[in-house]
Amino acid sequence: SQTIHQWPATLVQPVGSPLSLECTVEGTSNPNLYWYRQAAGRGLQLLFYSVGIGQISSEVPQNLSASRPQDRQFILSSKKLLLSDSGFYLCAGPAQVNYGYTFGSGTRLTVV
Amino acid sequence: AQTVTQSQPEMSVQEAETVTLSCTYDTSESDYYLFWYKQPPSRQMILVIRQEAYKQQNATENRFSVNFQKAAKSFSLKISDSQLGDAAMYFCASYSNYQLIWGAGTKLIIKP
Numbered sequence: 001s002q003t004i005h006q007w008p009a010t011l012v013q014p015v016g017s018p019l020s021l022e023c024t025v026e027g028t029s030n031p032n033l034y035w036y037r038q039a040a041g042r043g044l045q046l047l048f049y050s051v052g053i054g055q056i057s058s059e060v061p062q063n064l065s066a067s068r069p070q071d072r073q074f075i076l077s078s079k080k081l082l083l084s085d086s087g088f089y090l091c092a093g094p095a096q097v098n099y100g101y102t103f104g105s106g107t108r109l110t111v112v
Numbered sequence: 113a114q115t116v117t118q119s120q121p122e123m124s125v126q127e128a129e130t131v132t133l134s135c136t137y138d139t140s141e142s143d144y145y146l147f148w149y150k151q152p153p154s155r156q157m158i159l160v161i162r163q164e165a166y167k168q169q170n171a172t173e174n175r176f177s178v179n180f181q182k183a184a185k186s187f188s189l190k191i192s193d194s195q196l197g198d199a200a201m202y203f204c205a206s207y208s209n210y211q212l213i214w215g216a217g218t219k220l221i222i223k224p
Contacts, residue, residue: 032210038155043203043216051210088155092212100147101212103157 002027006091006104013111019064019078021107023091026072031093033074034101035066038088050074086111114139116206118215125194126223132179133189133218135204144208146180148189151201151217160202163187196222 003026013019025031032051036044046059048066056066063082067075074091091104115138125131137146148160163171163180171178175195179188191198199222204215 034212041201041217041219043214044212046211049210090157092157100145100159100162100207101157106155108155 002031002093002102004091004093004102004104006107008107009105010108011110013081013109015083015111016080019076019081019085019109021076021089021091021109023074023076023104024072025074025093028093030071033068034092035074035076036090036092038090040088044090048076081111083111085109114141114206114208114211114213116204116213116215118204118218120218121216122219122221124221124223125191127196128193130190130192131194131220133191133202133204133220135187135189135215137185137187137204137206137213139185139206139208141208144206146178146187147205147207147212148176148178148187149203149205150198151203152197152199157203161189191220194222196224198222 005024034049035047037047038044048056048058050056050068053068053071064078086109089107092101117136120134123131144165146163150158150160161171161173161176161178163178170180175192177190201217201219203217205212
């Protein structure tokens with residue numbers, strides 16, 4: 001079965017510092033991968049999705065970027081974090097069940 | 113554009129009773145899927161139930177069932193025999209064209 005690995009679980013970063021969150025997938029090849037952000041008590045906002053190596057689509061203009069250097073690796077980055085980048089970040093990929101998503105355990109990012 | 117609306121920010125139910133969470137959606141796609149996801153305090157996203165739009169029969173998974181009204185674009189979740197472990201945020205989502213569109217969520221409180 002497919003598993004999404006995501007780390008770190010928690011991160012506290014100062015404003016202006018860089019960011020790199022990594023997501024890796026096991027159990028499937030050439031998956032579509034997604035980065036979501038969730039503000040406290042809110043729904044999920046799609047940030048980026050990727051249908052293959054080097055292919056990134058951005059849904060929301062922002063301070064973040066994404067890269068897909070390998071088939072099963074999806075990275076979320078920022079050169080300079082803003083306070084507004086704080087939130088809960090989730091990586092997701094297609095589930096074995098038709099068209100559902102499997103999620104990583106998430107990263108709680110606090111920018112101070 | 114696709115939209116998903118959950119009009120109940122919070123619901124509460126007595127343990128062992130039944131509760132229904134509402135969801136409406138709007139899509140121009142003919143082929144789509146609908147989901148309910150659960151997000152407990154751990155913030156792990158867990159697939160609860162899914163419904164293929166082309167199927168008229170309502171999906172059921174143990175104590176969880178849906179009332180899918182395609183013409184009305186309504187997709188409600190019924191939880192029977194509510195348990196303390198059901199306490200969580202519940203998100204309704206619509207899938208088509210490689211993207212899941214999310215509702216804002218309903219917080220479900222279980223009263224012992």
